[in-house]
Amino acid sequence: MTDPGRLTGPLSVAVANLCRRLQPQVSARTAAGFAEVVRRLSAPLQVAVAGRIKSGKSTLVNALIGRRVAPTDVGECTRLVTRFQYGTVDRIEVVFTTGRKQVLPFAPDGMIPAELGVDIAEVSHIEAYLTNAVLQDMTVIDTPGLGSLDAASVSRTEQLLGAASQDEGSDELDETSRNAVAGAEAVLYVVTQGVRADDQQALAAFTAATASREAGPVNAIAVLNKADTVAPESVRGAGDDVWKAATLLAEKQAALLKPRVADVLPVIGLVAESAESGGFTSADAEALRQLSTVDEATLETMLMAADIFTSWECDVPTGTRLRLLERLDLYGIRCAIDAIHADPEITAGALRRILLESSGLAAVRSRLNVVFAARADGIKAAAALASVTALAHASGDPAERQRVHDAIEVLLAKPEAHQLRVLEALTLVVAGAVDMPEDLAEEVLRVGSNADIAAQLGMPGSDRQELAAHALERAGWWRSFASFGATPAQSRVAHVVHRAYFLIWQQLRAQ
Numbered sequence: 001m002t003d004p005g006r007l008t009g010p011l012s013v014a015v016a017n018l019c020r021r022l023q024p025q026v027s028a029r030t031a032a033g034f035a036e037v038v039r040r041l042s043a044p045l046q047v048a049v050a051g052r053i054k055s056g057k058s059t060l061v062n063a064l065i066g067r068r069v070a071p072t073d074v075g076e077c078t079r080l081v082t083r084f085q086y087g088t089v090d091r092i093e094v095v096f097t098t099g100r101k102q103v104l105p106f107a108p109d110g111m112i113p114a115e116l117g118v119d120i121a122e123v124s125h126i127e128a129y130l131t132n133a134v135l136q137d138m139t140v141i142d143t144p145g146l147g148s149l150d151a152a153s154v155s156r157t158e159q160l161l162g163a164a165s166q167d168e169g170s171d172e173l174d175e176t177s178r179n180a181v182a183g184a185e186a187v188l189y190v191v192t193q194g195v196r197a198d199d200q201q202a203l204a205a206f207t208a209a210t211a212s213r214e215a216g217p218v219n220a221i222a223v224l225n226k227a228d229t230v231a232p233e234s235v236r237g238a239g240d241d242v243w244k245a246a247t248l249l250a251e252k253q254a255a256l257l258k259p260r261v262a263d264v265l266p267v268i269g270l271v272a273e274s275a276e277s278g279g280f281t282s283a284d285a286e287a288l289r290q291l292s293t294v295d296e297a298t299l300e301t302m303l304m305a306a307d308i309f310t311s312w313e314c315d316v317p318t319g320t321r322l323r324l325l326e327r328l329d330l331y332g333i334r335c336a337i338d339a340i341h342a343d344p345e346i347t348a349g350a351l352r353r354i355l356l357e358s359s360g361l362a363a364v365r366s367r368l369n370v371v372f373a374a375r376a377d378g379i380k381a382a383a384a385l386a387s388v389t390a391l392a393h394a395s396g397d398p399a400e401r402q403r404v405h406d407a408i409e410v411l412l413a414k415p416e417a418h419q420l421r422v423l424e425a426l427t428l429v430v431a432g433a434v435d436m437p438e439d440l441a442e443e444v445l446r447v448g449s450n451a452d453i454a455a456q457l458g459m460p461g462s463d464r465q466e467l468a469a470h471a472l473e474r475a476g477w478w479r480s481f482a483s484f485g486a487t488p489a490q491s492r493v494a495h496v497v498h499r500a501y502f503l504i505w506q507q508l509r510a511q
């Protein structure tokens with residue numbers, strides 16, 4: 001049985017208890033599914049990194065894990081789903097569609113080998129167990145690019161995200177149940193400057209694959225990767241500042257992708273990967289130091305384009321320049337040289353930190369913490385409840401379905417579980433399943449996707465009395481909206497929001 005101490009929080013505990021209580025009252029098949037739901041509830045949050053082909057997903061995964069382990073650019077592995085999870089010993093396994101597993105040696109450079117040496121058509125996915133601490137809180141799932149012409153790998157991704165847990169002691173589960181249980185719980189969506197309206201479709205298609213769970217602002221964020229390649233002259237108001245251009249572009253994309261994602265943050269995955277994973281060495285720092293002594297006009301010319309940079313006559317060997325380009329691209333190289341000009345004595349370590357800062361990774365990490373880690377309990381519990389419902393439906397037994405439905409209703413009626421209802425309502429509104437005037441939709445979003453009361457009420461910095469008065473006022477407003485001004489679907493959402501405000505008010509009063 002799962003150790004309840006490892007569950008993420010009170011909502012997860014409540015859903016795990018519901019599963020355990022129901023287990024003796026349902027069919028063996030459903031009970032096995034519930035056991036799997038409980039097991040997943042105590043596992044770290046499953047975050048899928050998704051996006052178009054070659055958008056830099058694997059590079060970003062390496063940066064987040066802090067280790068260059070996922071193959072980038074070429075090789076058959078980029079066509080496969082790889083799950084990076086915490087382990088006490090580094091180990092890679094190929095999981096075949098039959099369920100058979102085969103341990104795979106790391107490549108000499110410490111990465112997952114780009115070619116597996118097995119028939120890729122028979123491979124389900126790769127499991128990588130790594131000792132890196134980041135993975136204790138989050139399992140990172142690297143996915144092949146969406147929008148690739150290779151339909152086979154897209155459909156494999158969809159299947160695999162649904163079946164990713166098949167190798168973990170759940171042999172008694174049939175495929176329907178497995179699909180009802182598995183899948184990613186949160187999405188980190190990687191876009192580049194070419195994002196178009198149809199990327200929203202790509203996002204929707206992806207979420208359909210994450211175990212039929214909707215992604216929304218609660219469990220999805222996006223990054224604008226390759227920020228270094230944004231041409232500042234293509235973005236109004238950016239001047240000649242690349243980072244500013246990327247930030248403005250990210251804001252525009254946020255409006256385009258809203259409300260499916262909480263945020264779009266600019267990032268330079270490549271520089272982040274090099275700075276975080278040991279890819280940037282003291283030899284690289286030395287090479288940059290040497291480059292920084294080249295006269296300014298020549299440097300400007302060299303930094304205009306990659307081929308000029310590598311082919312221009314210069315004391316730094318071409319091979320070294322190629323390596324710098326591969327690790328930092330022109331933007332990172334320029335950034336490092338600027339830092340050396342500002343402080344010629346700068347150490348390799350300090351240079352690495354400056355590169356890391358310039359990559360924007362810190363903001364992505366902190367957003368991941370705010371959006372995912374802080375909400376992991378709610379996200380995991382909501383995903384688990386969706387699985388429980390799907391399992392009951394898949395049973396084909398109306399009595400069983402009713403029993404499970406009733407138990408869920410009892411759970412959701414408790415004040416401490418009301419947040420799950422709010423998340424559900426929020427998802428309905430965001431996905432457009434319930435039509436709401438824009439200002440009301442915004443309000444539902446704010447109440448549902450913030451953990452802090454002042455943020456929920458949109459009144460940061462207010463005192464308790466002001467907050468309580470506002471909560472009570474909004475509770476009253478939503479109650480009358482539920483009764484008078486709403487369609488039946490709106491009315492159901494309005495009741496949930498009313499109660500959320502009421503519970504906030506109660507909590508403020510009790511403090």
Ligand SMILES: Nc1nc2c(ncn2[C@@H]2O[C@H](COP(=O)(O)OP(=O)(O)OP(=O)(O)O)[C@@H](O)[C@H]2O)c(=O)[nH]1
Nearest residue numbers: 053054055056057058059072073145226268269270
């Ligand atoms: N200039 C620049 N290049 C990047 C950045 N991030 C990734 N790249 C490059 O983009 C290419 C593709 O990166 P990957 O990480 O393999 O992309 P992917 O999305 O995993 O690709 P697939 O798995 O094949 O879909 C590589 O050559 C990376 O070096 C970035 O921030 N800036």
Ligand SMILES: [Mg+2]
Nearest residue numbers: 057058072078
């Ligand atoms: Mg990849």
